[in-house]
Amino acid sequence: MTEKGPVVAACIPAFNEEGTIARVVLMAERYVDRVFVCDDGSVDLTGVTSEGLRAVVVTLDGDG
Numbered sequence: 001m002t003e004k005g006p007v008v009a010a011c012i013p014a015f016n017e018e019g020t021i022a023r024v025v026l027m028a029e030r031y032v033d034r035v036f037v038c039d040d041g042s043v044d045l046t047g048v049t050s051e052g053l054r055a056v057v058v059t060l061d062g063d064g
Helices: 021-029 046-052
Strands: 009-014 034-039 056-059
Touching: 009 021, 021 034, 021 046, 034 046, 046 056
Parallel strands: 009 034, 034 056
Antiparallel strands: none
8 A cells, every 4th residue: 555545456367469458458547556467478469569558567478
């Protein structure tokens, strides 16, 4: 918690969602303080697009 109160975050799981992730991140930003995108080993621009929109990207490589 901060002096302002609790921080609200959204965690968005994503796999090869470059066509829709920007819309989802932008919509989520309207309601939360921080957006996290869990990129589950995408081979497209899901992570790059999310980072460009100020989301925190956590990349999983699928190795366990």
